[in-house]
Amino acid sequence: MRKSFKTANAQMYLKALAGVLAALNAVALFFYFAPPGGTREELSEQIAQTRRQIAAARGQTTRMKATAGKVETGSDQATSFETQYFLPKRVAYVGVVSEIQRLAKVSGLDERDSVYTKEPIEGTEDLSLLTATANFQGSYANLMRFLNEADHSPMLLMLDALTAAPQSKSGQITASMRFQAIVREQ
Numbered sequence: 041m042r043k044s045f046k047t048a049n050a051q052m053y054l055k056a057l058a059g060v061l062a063a064l065n066a067v068a069l070f071f072y073f074a075p076p077g078g079t080r081e082e083l084s085e086q087i088a089q090t091r092r093q094i095a096a097a098r099g100q101t102t103r104m105k106a107t108a109g110k111v112e113t114g115s116d117q118a119t120s121f122e123t124q125y126f127l128p129k130r131v132a133y134v135g136v137v138s139e140i141q142r143l144a145k146v147s148g149l150d151e152r153d154s155v156y157t158k159e160p161i162e163g164t165e166d167l168s169l170l171t172a173t174a175n176f177q178g179s180y181a182n183l184m185r186f187l188n189e190a191d192h193s194p195m196l197l198m199l200d201a202l203t204a205a206p207q208s209k210s211g212q213i214t215a216s217m218r219f220q221a222i223v224r225e226q
Contacts, residue, residue, distance in 0.1 A: 122224070125195075125196035125222070126167070126196075126222045126223070126224045127170070127195075127221055127222065127223050127224065128223075128224055128226065129168075129223050129224065129225050129226055130226070132158075132170055132221065132223040133156060133170070135195060135221075136156070136170060136172050136195070136197070136219070136221050137154070137156070137172075139193060139195045139197060140154070140172060140174055140197075140219065143186055143189045143190050143193065144174075144176060144186065146185070146186075146189055147178070147182050147183075147185040147186035147188075147189055148178055148179075148182040148185065149176040149177065149178035149182045149183065149186050149215075150176060150177045150178055151174060151175075151176055152174075152175040152176060152177060152214075153174070153175055154172060154173065154174040154175070155172070155173045155174075156170065156171070156172050156173075157170075157171045158170045158171070158223065159171070161222070165225075166224055166225045167222055167223070167224060167225070168222075168223040168225060169220055169221075169222060169223070170220065170221045170222075170223050171200070171218060171219070171220050172218070172219045172220075172221070173216065173217070173218045173219075174216070174217055174219070175214065175215070175216050176214070176215045176216075176217070177207070177212065177213070177214050177215075178212065178213070178215075179211050179212060179213070180211070180213055183204065183213060183215055187199070187202075190219075195221070196221060196222065197219045197220075197221055198219065198220045198221070199217060199218075199219055200218040200219065200220050201216075201217065201218040202215065202216070202217050202218075203215065203216045204216075
């Protein structure tokens with residue numbers, strides 16, 4: 041009987057061992073077909089998608105750096121333009137009057153009367169618009185030379201309006217011009 045008890049006991053251990061091995065094989069089979077992180081194809085797709093996202097982010101970073109560089113360049117150019125062409129308040133009137141007189145003298149036009157007004161520019165706190173309305177008399181050629189000189193003036197004088205009428209003297213005209221300049225308040 042001893043032999044049969046050992047055999048029965050051994051058979052029971054073998055059956056238990058076979059059951060445990062079958063359960064472990066079932067678990068291994070489950071992990072083979074449905075791994076916890078995903079299948080090899082799913083993981084490969086995730087890697088590819090992550091690489092595409094990284095490439096897109098790098099491209100966007102490059103574009104943003106380029107845009108930031110352009111904004112900085114634009115800011116520097118705007119500051120340079122303002123410094124060069126916006127007149128300080130304390131020298132604006134003298135500068136505009138002397139420039140208009142210089143243009144008239146160089147072109148041969150006779151300056152008659154002038155009116156200067158200043159009004160704030162809407163939407164800004166420190167900029168004003170200086171408007172100079174001046175009347176001149178001379179020939180058509182003198183007027184064309186005046187306009188050419190005004191166009192090439194180092195000061196930013198914007199010609200806002202121009203009216204010209206012939207005079208009874210032959211070849212003489214009278215012209216009324218309105219110039220504008222930007223003034224920066226201190």
